[in-house]
Amino acid sequence: MSNSSSISHFLLLALADTRQLQLLHFCLFLSISLAALLGNGLIISAGACSQHLHSPMFFFLLSLALTDLGSICTTLPKAMHNxxxxxxxxxxxxCAAQVFLFVFFMGVEVSLLTVMCYDRYVSICKPLHYGTLLGSRACAHMAAAAWASAFLYPLMHTANTFSLPLGQGNALGQFFCEIPHILKLSCSKSHLRELGLIAVSVCLLFGCFVFIVFSYVQIFRAMLRIPSEQGRHKTFSTCLPHLAVLSLFVSTAMFAHLKPPSISSPSLDVALSVLYSVVPPALNPLIYSLRNQELRDALRKMMTGFFQILQQLLCQKCFL
Structure with a gap:
């Protein structure tokens, strides 16, 4: 970028002015980071150690956990440091690296959530075709497509955003580098090109959301035909939290990028960004994974084995 020598850094202005509020932000972000690291780390460990968690759903859950860890590690460490x-x-x-990685992990997350919804649809509505439609090769291809497409997408966004001349300072009203706030600093009309990319992104996101809602409508129709009330309640209790978290993610992300400037404010921008960039990665292990009985059993078995090994090591040291 031509103005990289004149603007060597950005200012993240969403941090509080008083020391007490800065420490409060640090403690809040630290708590969210630890919850996300613990939950997603347990899922990754259970998937790696257990041979019973090699179904397509757990394969996508493992990919989602890696994506959530990457998303949290992209934005929160710098915010906590500041x-x-x-x-x-x-x-x-x-800032450029943060924009690229954040858009990358968000793109992977949307793709994986869409694929996971398709997996759930096939398993409930077309169980006889599950092995054909979602074999190991098909799952690998879908996961590879999600990661590859998500890599090209932020590459275009980052290259286009940071090729714009910045003529209105270097202060971002956010706790991490976000494309809409960088575009506000542009003094060139060519930023309309990036706005067009954002509009296309929102349309793709909305398309994924419509596909997921349509799939869940079919799933709910199939569940209503389940004769057992307990079976219906179990399936509903599993699906509804998924939709709630996904709706929170999609609605806040779309509103944050498409809201009119007249209602924009620093506090609102920060609240929306936290809701779609920080909260879902921390809640996903709880909503998508830890509610699963097989995964809970695998985690319990893994933790039991860990404590047994630790106990044996302590006993050996005592005898020495």
């Missing part, structure tokens, strides 16, 4: 030390700077290259 809150703890009372600074607001992020380097130009660091």
């Amino acid at each position: 809150s703890l030390w009372g600074i607001r700077h992020i380097s130009y290259s660091g």
